[in-house]
Amino acid sequence: MKKTIITVVGRDGVGIIAKICTYLANNNINIEDISQTITGGFFNMMMITDMNQSQKNIGDISDELAQIGEEIGVVIKCQREEIFDSMHRI
Amino acid sequence: MININEVSETNEMIEKENLDVRTITMGISLLDCIDSDNEKVKKNIYDKIYNYAANLVKTGKEIEKEFGIPIVNKRISVTPISLIGAASCKTTSDFVDLALVLDNVAKDVGVNFIGGYSALVSKGMTPAEELLIKSIPEALSKTDRVCSSINLGSTKTGINMDAVKLMGEIIKETAEKTKESDSLGCAKLVVFCNAPDDNPFMAGAFHGVTEADCIINVGVSGPGVVKTALEKVRGENFEVLCETIKKTAFKVTRVGQLVAKEASERLNVPFGIVDLSLAPTPAIGDSVADILCEIGLEYAGAPGTTAALALLNDQVKKGGVMASSYVGGLSGAFIPVSEDQGMINAVEAGALTLEKLEAMTCVCSVGLDMIAIPGDTRATTISGIIADELAIGMVNQKTTAVRIIPVVGKDVGDTVEFGGLLGHAPIMPVNMFSCDAFINRGGRIPAPIHSFKN
Numbered sequence: 001m002k003k004t005i006i007t008v009v010g011r012d013g014v015g016i017i018a019k020i021c022t023y024l025a026n027n028n029i030n031i032e033d034i035s036q037t038i039t040g041g042f043f044n045m046m047m048i049t050d051m052n053q054s055q056k057n058i059g060d061i062s063d064e065l066a067q068i069g070e071e072i073g074v075v076i077k078c079q080r081e082e083i084f085d086s087m088h089r090i
Numbered sequence: 091m092i093n094i095n096e097v098s099e100t101n102e103m104i105e106k107e108n109l110d111v112r113t114i115t116m117g118i119s120l121l122d123c124i125d126s127d128n129e130k131v132k133k134n135i136y137d138k139i140y141n142y143a144a145n146l147v148k149t150g151k152e153i154e155k156e157f158g159i160p161i162v163n164k165r166i167s168v169t170p171i172s173l174i175g176a177a178s179c180k181t182t183s184d185f186v187d188l189a190l191v192l193d194n195v196a197k198d199v200g201v202n203f204i205g206g207y208s209a210l211v212s213k214g215m216t217p218a219e220e221l222l223i224k225s226i227p228e229a230l231s232k233t234d235r236v237c238s239s240i241n242l243g244s245t246k247t248g249i250n251m252d253a254v255k256l257m258g259e260i261i262k263e264t265a266e267k268t269k270e271s272d273s274l275g276c277a278k279l280v281v282f283c284n285a286p287d288d289n290p291f292m293a294g295a296f297h298g299v300t301e302a303d304c305i306i307n308v309g310v311s312g313p314g315v316v317k318t319a320l321e322k323v324r325g326e327n328f329e330v331l332c333e334t335i336k337k338t339a340f341k342v343t344r345v346g347q348l349v350a351k352e353a354s355e356r357l358n359v360p361f362g363i364v365d366l367s368l369a370p371t372p373a374i375g376d377s378v379a380d381i382l383c384e385i386g387l388e389y390a391g392a393p394g395t396t397a398a399l400a401l402l403n404d405q406v407k408k409g410g411v412m413a414s415s416y417v418g419g420l421s422g423a424f425i426p427v428s429e430d431q432g433m434i435n436a437v438e439a440g441a442l443t444l445e446k447l448e449a450m451t452c453v454c455s456v457g458l459d460m461i462a463i464p465g466d467t468r469a470t471t472i473s474g475i476i477a478d479e480l481a482i483g484m485v486n487q488k489t490t491a492v493r494i495i496p497v498v499g500k501d502v503g504d505t506v507e508f509g510g511l512l513g514h515a516p517i518m519p520v521n522m523f524s525c526d527a528f529i530n531r532g533g534r535i536p537a538p539i540h541s542f543k544n
Binding site for chain 1: 091092093094096097098099100101152155156157158159341344345347348352
């Protein structure tokens with residue numbers, strides 16, 4: 001099962017997670033883990049998600065999440081988990 | 091499970107430190123395109139390359155998007171054209187026709203370079219190979235994306251000095267034929283000693299005859315990542331320095347391996363090798379010279395440069411080899427001048443000379459690379475520079491190369507602008523004492539004693 005990592009980086013504000021989670025729910029994407037830190041008003045969040053039930057492919061989801069990020073003033077990236085696994089796990 | 095710090099580290103490498111996969115290069119054998127009729131050869135070449143590579147760029151872009159890692163170049167290398175055209179090309183213009191086909195198919199599939207307008211003449215030249223070499227100036231002036239490479243020597247065969255002499259003249263002629271664009275043709279022409287069959291990097295990529303019908307080779311990069319990692323260990327001893335480079339090289343190469351495997355699977359083409367080279371670009375923060383400075387030099391070229399480069403090159407290999415199932419190509423640090431802002435700064439400050447660059451090539455891949463010299467440099471002087479560089483490769487059993495640009499109409503003090511990844515460069519002075527009598531002897535230099543291992 002392919003996992004996808006969504007990262008959100010930017011200034012903290014009201015409703016960031018709500019907006020992203022609504023999008024994920026609407027697209028049948030399950031969130032398996034969330035972690036976040038806020039340092040100096042700077043918001044840094046990571047989600048591990050399962051997109052296997054989604055109708056859309058990861059490329060489109062990536063574009064749409066980036067678009068949402070622009071609207072709310074944060075940078076949202078959506079990448080397959082393998083790139084992090086390959087770099088940090090032997 | 092992956093944690094937020096690891097994710098942040100990877101993404102910072104990509105966003106702030108220029109981590110990327112420098113190239114996915116599809117190697118395609120054209121041996122089955124050979125025919126006695128050049129028109130058929132042209133059609134065969136176009137069709138075969140198009141069939142294999144039609145989806146290369148699209149697949150590369152999909153991988154970029156899904157993994158969030160830039161793949162800067164998608165390229166093609168083919169069997170040396172001197173072999174493919176040997177039966178059908180009777181004149182230099184027949185070979186130029188094949189170059190035009192390569193250029194067209196490269197444009198049609200959307201790759202930015204196609205390599206393999208090549209000949210392997212380390213011991214002797216066939217008439218076809220000589221014809222191809224003589225066609226290079228015209229071929230490179232009439233095409234945009236074709237790259238040419240000539241192997242002039244090897245540890246096993248010695249150095250073909252007749253071909254070395256000829257290439258000095260061909261480089262001059264190529265510069266003259268492309269003088270309107272600052273002799274850009276020479277940036278697409280490289281001569282080798284011990285050329286590898288599976289190099290993914292241009293201008294020297296060709297698909298060797300030892301290779302399968304079609305393969306995917308990947309070149310990684312990441313000088314900026316190494317530089318940033320070293321900033322955190324300033325003042326520490328060599329053990330810490332070397333361990334840091336090794337660990338960083340491991341991480342960078344793992345990304346290359348992942349992309350290579352993914353591309354190979356999606357294109358249904360076997361994975362060949364990952365090339366571990368640290369390849370700089372003119373972008374700020376993407377410089378091998380800056381790593382040398384971070385190691386402790388005021389400029390690249392200062393005393394200590396060769397030692398610093400030697401340890402850098404060795405640690406990159408030690409970290410990289412563990413990270414990939416198959417390593418090949420050139421695998422080492424590249425030290426081009428025009429493509430590395432730190433190198434350009436060093437030349438402008440007077441810290442780096444052609445002779446120091448030659449010394450540096452003894453301990454790294456590949457050779458004298460992207461060096462602009464005065465346009466009035468004599469052909470025999472260029473041949474002499476080539477012979478020196480090839481001798482280093484021959485004796486040290488490593489690949490060495492020369493990509494040198496005698497820029498027509500320019501002299502020391504001028505600057506030349508090639509644009510894009512090829513960058514810009516100050517014209518470097520060349521030792522002007524004559525080597526005419528040496529180059530004009532003719533024949534070949536025998537293989538060195540340590541090549542006789544049987």
